[in-house]
Amino acid sequence: MEQKNNQPVKYDLNFAREIYSLENGSYIKQCMQCGMCAISCATREIMDYSPRRLFNLIKLGKKDEVLEANTMWQCTSCCTCKARCPRGIPIIDVMHDLKKYAIQNGYSDDPRAAFYKAFWAEVASRGKVFEGGVTARYYLIRGLDELKKAFAMKDVGLNMLRHKRMPLLPPKKVKGLGNLKKIIRKAQELERKEAGR
Amino acid sequence: MKYSFYPGCSMEATAQANLKSIEAVAGALDLHLEEIPDWNCCGATVASGVVGDFTQQVMTARNLAIAEPKGYDVVVGCSSCYLSLAVTNKRFKEDEHFKALANEALAAGGLKYDGSLRVRQFLEVVINDAGFDRVKEKVKRPLTGLKVAGYVGCQTVRAIPYEFDDPEYPVQMDKLMEALGATAVDFPMKARCCGSSNAIAATDIVVDSALKIFQSAAGGGAQVIVTPCPMCQLNLDAYQQRVNQLHGTNFNIPVLFFTQLMAVAFDLPEDARALNYCIVSPYEALAAYGVGK
């Protein structure tokens, strides 16, 4: 971690407590700093901090560093770290919590934050995911610049189209969508209640 | 044997070949799949990042709640869906507090789940319920000489580690390929991540992961890659050309669902094999096994 002006980093437990209170946050406390996760990660080479270091930053109380880090966004939920963690920390689930926390707290510059939001909007509106829909929503959030970048990938998309891999029409909505929405609303309400517990 | 079947969203879109071949192979092996009526998206590994694990798991549980009255094992053909369903199911079985809370939410939609079902992957059902012997019986065109890289991917074996295979160096799908007469090649990357949903928002990750996987498969001399996972299949298939462009490589390894290769070996009709969905053409590699355009 960068040290500003060689000043000692000051521990601050308040941020840590907030993170520890997330759905899977309390598991982070069990981290014994072995570093297994750092190696297990499929995207470790491009992560700002390994999960171990991220957990350490949380312990130190470095809120901005933690929430601005790309660590949780690089997580592909491949489960390797979770399967290996000697302390049984469900790291991918912790990463889900951190993504959610980052989005809620306005740390959503990472393109994946947009993708996640797009994905959820799609699920929430039909009960199923339609790639075309997710993609459209994603570019809507990210703006035109991103679309230009995407243009470079157009051959991929075209290839998919050619092999019937990208239907242009969305699938049928879930019939019980109303009930599903009710369930989701209730779940979110209960989850908020639990967190405040 | 009857099963409740959860196809998942991809089977209606990018992975129709998966659905077609699973249904055909299941039929051939006397595994009766009944689609869960009006199933909804499991939320994959993405929804939790927006709404949290609890909401995502409750959403997933709706499917289990619908399936529960039948009492059949729930079979899943997608790794990501399997992760969601299996983990949710495990929580219902092990965490009473969660179960009560989740049922409170489900009740809002008039549903309830007791946690009585087993959630299984189609790959595991083929191996454990149908068995290698029955598979061998059904083989009409042994895939003798075909070198296959069995790309199990990540979530298949790690959703519930050691459930039916080693979470990092799985061997069961290789054995299945051997049962078809093919040769499973040494493939160290067989359970590494393909980059997953970063295909849209961080393509670099997918390209980079795919490169390593192709290198590993090619290193073992693989002619085709098979996988049980729609996300893996899509990333490796759709991005292969892109990998070649960006890295100056010339990989030309068709990527099939393992069920497609089973359909070939069982000599099932083209609609079951669904090879026309492949972006990297498999026809040359499989020419010797009765496959033509």
Add this chain to the structure above:
Amino acid sequence: MEKKIAVYICTGCGIGDALDIDALSKVATGEYKVSICKTDGFLCGKDGVELIKKDIEGEGVNTIVIAGCSSRVNYDVFDFGPDKIVERTNLREQVAWCHPAGDEDTQMLAEDYLRMSLAKLKNVNLPEPYQVDDFSKAILVVGGGFTGLNAALESARAGYQTILVEKEAALGGYVGKMYKQVPLKAPFTELEENSIPALIKAVEEAGVKVYTSATIEKTAGAPGMFDVTINQNGSTVQERVGAIVLATGARPYDPGKLGHLGFGQYENVITQAMFEEMAAAGKLEAGKVAFIQCAGSRDKEHLPYCSAACCIESIKQALYVKENNPEANVYIYYKDIRSNGQYEHFYKKAQQEGVIFIKGDVTAITENDGTLTIEADDHTMGTKSEADEFDLVVLANGMVPAAAFGEMLDAAPAQDEAAAAADEPKVSVAPIIKSNMLNLEYRQGPELPSLKYGFPDSHYICFPYETRRTGIYAAGVVRAPMDMLSALEDATGAALKAIQCVEATARGQALHPRSGDMSYPEFNMTRCTQCKRCTEECPFGAINEDEKANPLPNPTRCRRCGTCMGACPERIISFKNYSVPMIGNMVKAIEVPEEIEEKPRILVFACENDAIPALDMAGINRLEYNPWVRIIPVRCLGSLNLIWINDAMARGFDGVLLMGCKHGDDYQCHFMKGSELAEYRLSKISETLNRLGLESERVRATTVNIMDYDKIPAMLDEFAKELEELGPNPMKDFQ
């Protein structure tokens, strides 16, 4: 006992193929006039054993020579009862399996070994156990803390009269003052109630005789008959006990030396012990607490060792804080968390409760507005770090054994001075610290010798209760740094050893490593010159001295190594079955060919604990070695008497090799100093040898451990080659 000797030569396992058995038999029947000498192709078989038994019954044979395999095997087959003497001549492992068959040299070797056995028997008698009437089987436990209470309880529960002496007015020691204790059982996550009150009750109920406010003024005597003078509040009582468990505990490392961590400077920097007292008094209101591990321990400037218990003790104390106030902020600064074994669960438990662990070195502690600030290098973040507003900083200040406090005695000053003056090697002596715990009336000092850092520990891995003062067993943290779970086991183990000691002593038997041995050294005092060598060199302090420096042996302290026998220049110390003349006769029985025959002879004195098994292993692995060697097993090289070297050189041996155990810091000698003493003695005669025109290189000591068997052939060949270069022993011609 009138010896009726019979010799049985086994021809199985290749012995018959290797040797001329008739010629060998003639050694017995001709040279040694043994009337019964029989051969059998399978002596350890039913018929072979029957053959011997028939002679025992029919011919009155009571002294049996088995010329066949090593005594390491078939010990049970050739056991004919305690009233028979059995001598094993090793023709298999040491002859047939490591020397060429049918060779003249091999035959000479076998014949010599048979001669040696027969010559040896002249001085072998059946031992008679040392027993007196008023042996006590009572167990004394010194120290009434956690370890002492447990040792006393376990001893009493096994049915032994037990006496417990505690210097404080109340029992309980360090643990007694604790608020709660670390878990001692699965799941190893829950704090346990302090066990001391229940222990005290149990000790009373078990009938242990307890002296509090009492110290040991004097411990006289020996195992089975220790006479202990106990001073209780100024008046003295005497108790006779059979064995002693020393459980005097440890003291926290002096926090006054930890000024760099703010102790003494800031009121709220305290020790683990002080925190226990605060917790016991219910003062746990501190909202932010830091624990600093290795405060003194693992520090060359303070305690170089790890104090073993502090990590889990601090985890426990951190949990006190969390238990009292889950919102409290608790930090533990550590080097390595040493929650060994199942205490890993305890570590995890503390983490789950929210205790923050920081791997780092504390660099400064300062006080601002009544709270403390800690600066540290955080190793896993690679940063300097700071945390402030601590209400309390607890130093895990480690432990120092009670045995380490007191004046250090130099056990053998006279010898040291003499050695220094002569610029000769000297034998290292374990320091004894006058810690006023046992006040032993031993010539070698009043307390147990310390091994390192003042801990009177055992040096052995396989035998952790090995003690250099027979019948006295240290247990708990006085012996070595340990946690409570280990101390509990240690207390029980030491109680067993004490019980074993009183039982073996009553039977007249030696303790480990020669357990069961009933021989003991007897002194022919008329020839004693009061040279003090035996009293100084005994590794177990078994021999006291009277005011005229006459040795006063204590057979029940003795471990039968024979070091005294080896030390005695007048050769007045003998065992019934092991003596200077016995080995001397073996040396003399070996035929030394004349120079012209060009068959040199090398005499090897080999320690029977490691070197002899290693030589057997060379045989089992069919490793061929030099045929000039003749091997004599000794109990320990410490029993090597220089007269044997004289005899050997005078007989015309070309060289003598001593094979003993490794010495130095990691010594392997089972009697501590045997091989070292042998080398020391050798160094004393080199000048004499040179003066006689005998190169001192002809006599050499080497160390052989049990796994060195593969090196033995080369070792012997090399020595033989060097001797060849020196030429034959000039004394040969004087034969």
Add this chain to the structure above:
Amino acid sequence: MANKSILVVGGGISGLTAAVEAAEVGYEVFIVEKNPYLGGRVTQINQYFPKLCPPNCGLEINFQRIKKNPKINFFTLAEVESISGQEGNFDVTVKVNPRYVNENCTGCNKCAEVCPVERSNAFNYGLDKTKAIYLPHEFAFPMKYVIDDQACKGAECGKCAGACEYNAIDLGMQAKTIKLNVGAIVWATGWNPYDANKLSYYGFGRYNNVITNVMMERLAAVNGPTKGKIVRPSDGKEIKSVAFIQCAGSRDENHLKACSSVCCLASLKQATYVREQYPDAEICIYYIDIRARGKYEDFFTKVQEEANITLIKGKAGEVKEDPSTGELIVIAEDQIAQKVIEKKFDLVVLATGMAPTTAEVKIPAEMDYDEDGFVVSGAQTPGIYAAGCVKNPLDVASAVRDATATALKAIQSTVRGQQ
């Protein structure tokens, strides 16, 4: 009338100690050992830390103590089948498996010379082979040969029986059952090395040059498969570098939850083996915490200073093989340097920990076990006590102390049983 004798199950260092210590107090003892020899795991260890002395030295003394003491009886190739009764009066059924070699065996080796069949040598963890009739190792006590009935071709071959001059081979030998009545039972069946195959990320079983610490002991032992020369198993080449991976399975919720206590010191010790043979070899130890408790700290300090080892704070995450050279690449996060490092080694040693034997085979009586299968201390069945590594992961000196303590517990049971 209650029985004053004691049954000790397991003839390793803990069992031997419990038996010998109790017998030397004066109690009759029975040892039941499943191997064809006594001594257990320590017979396979090259040297003990911190003295670097050979275990066979202490075993030799213990065997001498057994040989001299008529109160000690032992059965090899034996297993306890059932226990009934109570403290002071247990009836125990012991199954003694056939050795196929009787007491006539003199240990002359003629049989092995003619035996045509080879078997993987379990004593050397499969690193070499023995004949189907074999002496388990040269220090084997009792020094009797034994036949591996899985490998032996039986009577149809019979070459060994023909070669034996002492009628010692009985190819038709059957298992037999023995009944014992004892006052107390000490269960000291010890531990198994944790199965490294379960740690697939380290490649054990796929890469020949990834070995476990127990295999390293055999490689370094003069009576091992390489006569004590530490080489790469794949090609017998000398090594230039070695990595020790600590906590391979220990301190791990997915494997052994407890810390195995000894592995840190064992790896430091093995580093000295390597240093002695290869003055220039690179030696790295990947660790989470170095647990050299008490005075073992001295050994840690000494090895660090003298053996010139590199300690890397960070659990090794993965091992990959370079198939062209057989070299291994260890990937770990060096936490002090704050970066992921990939280093090449000729040999990787996994410091696999201790799994109690009771994780697999339970005691045939009412007993409690913890999450790793260690026997929970305390008297579930009064009169049955666990000793040594079946109860806690312990180093040898601690196991011996524990076994000595347990001997007293067993004695107390027989004393109580008298009342």
